[in-house]
Amino acid sequence: MVLLTGCNPTQATQDANAAVDNKNISLLNVSYDVSRDFYKEYNTLFSSAYQAEHPDSKVSINQSHGGSSKQALSVANGLQADVVTLNQNTDMNLLVEKGLVAADWQQALPNNAVPYTSTMVLLVRTGNPKNIQDWQDLAHKGVEVVMPNPKTSGTARYAFLGAYGYGLHHFKEDSTQNAPQTNDYLKKMLANVVTYDNGARAATTSFTQRGLGDVLITTENEAHLVATQHAKGKVEIIYPSYSIAINNPVAVVNSVTDKNGSTDAANTYLKGLWDQPAQELMAQMYLRPSDKAVLAAHQATLPNINTFEPVAVFGSWDEIMDTIFIDGGLFDQLARPPQ
Structure with a gap:
């Protein structure tokens, strides 16, 4: 009862x-x-x-x-x-x-x-024809990017913050208030976006079934499921050198x-x-379980990665929403209007 x-x-x-x-x-x-x-x-x-x-x-x-x-x-x-x-x-x-x-x-x-946690990775076509190895390659001319819309999707916000955090780290800039090189890189990357879907699964569909884009920015677990099930043999996973931690x-x-x-x-x-069975299931589904022993047992598919916490780089989530994703905020300033 x-x-x-x-x-x-x-x-x-x-x-x-x-x-x-x-x-x-x-x-x-x-x-x-x-x-x-x-x-x-x-x-x-x-x-x-x-x-x-x-x-x-x-x-x-x-x-x-x-x-x-x-x-x-x-x-x-x-x-x-x-x-x-x-x-x-x-x-x-x-x-x-x-x-x-x-x-x-x-x-x-x-x-x-x-x-459990996750992170953002890059999913490319088999053979990686555009030779995409890290976030900065998404800004190259001729690279078409697929991602969800940060106005409706939390995954998309992590995608943008992952790319931005990488830029700050790569260019050794300290904040969004002092990041001219990062902003230039993000403008180029976002100009390459061919569709902003409402959610992450819709973005996956655009990439795998509609054939849009050269690279999909998505979560680690979604990338693995696509690579092993939904589009097996048609895609490859690229781990960025520095990415974002998703709680x-x-x-x-x-x-x-x-x-x-x-x-x-x-x-x-x-x-x-x-519970142990659920934590094990998470790992099998390519999510990073909070149980460190279970996570360690699945290192072959969930490798050690260099990540950052968004609140440590950008401030609290309230600050992130109020300065980056609010209408007219940093994302809108750097991106072309969502399609």
């Missing part, structure tokens, strides 16, 4: 009503674009484990995927998510501001509620689960991400 929590009469009534159907629990996981493959597998793993521990109950998980910021906005506007599994803290902060997620969500789970936070949407009586199941669902 699911243990239901409540501390006031109204909540107790809601939980009691929900408990009537506690044998059939349904959770909605609202997530970002390129997490769908992992969560499809994890949902099966979790459902089996939950069934074993709660033989009188059955839990089903529905998935919703899209650009991280679009997903967070959908939840803020009423999409009834039980849990959110996003790829940027600022998207989570929006839900905190709306009173949907608890302010202490980072303390509710291990590792500041980040079960993927998760949280329970208490305003929904308390109403539905699904809080216990939602918490169990997220806590299970830190």
Whole structure:
């Protein structure tokens, strides 16, 4: 039986009503674009484990995927998510501001509620005909770049920040306020972008199925899945010399689960991400698990990389959004208008 929590009469009534159907629990996981493959597998793993521990109950998980910021906005506007599994803290902060997620969500789970991380890599056509080896090569004349739109996609923001952070590192410039060489390089790179898709998976489709571009900027896990499954034999992965660390936070949407009586199941669902089977599954799906021993065991496919934390280079996520990705901000100043 699911243990239901409540501390006031109204909540107790809601939980009691929900408990009537506690044998059939349904959770909605609202997530970002390129997490769908992992969560499809994890949902099966979790459902089996939950069934074993709660033989009188059955839990089903529905998935919703899209650009991280679009997903967070959908939840803020009423999409009834039980849990959110996003790829940027600022998207989570929006839900905190709306009173949907608890302010202490980072303390509710291990590792500041980040079960796994990733990074940005480059995906090129087999044989690497444009000889792309690092971020700076994306600025070369004649190179066509595919990436999502930073206005709607958290992955795209990491792509831009990864390229910009590389520029600051490469040209030994100290900040966006004093980075003429980095800005020139970014202008050239963004001028080569042939499409800004709404989300990372849509960008993958543009690259692999529509045949657009010479290089796709995407997450490490998405690149591996494309290289081993979706476009096997047609693409190659290039690891930049210096890239960005991506944290993927998760949280329970208490305003929904308390109403539905699904809080216990939602918490169990997220806590299970830190269990050994889930951490192993992450590594198999080319995500970097927070368990260092599991990560080390998969070094062949998840090699050591030189990365930087975006907040260490660009300031807090609020500052990043207010100066770089706000309308008229640094991205808009350097990029041509998204198509």
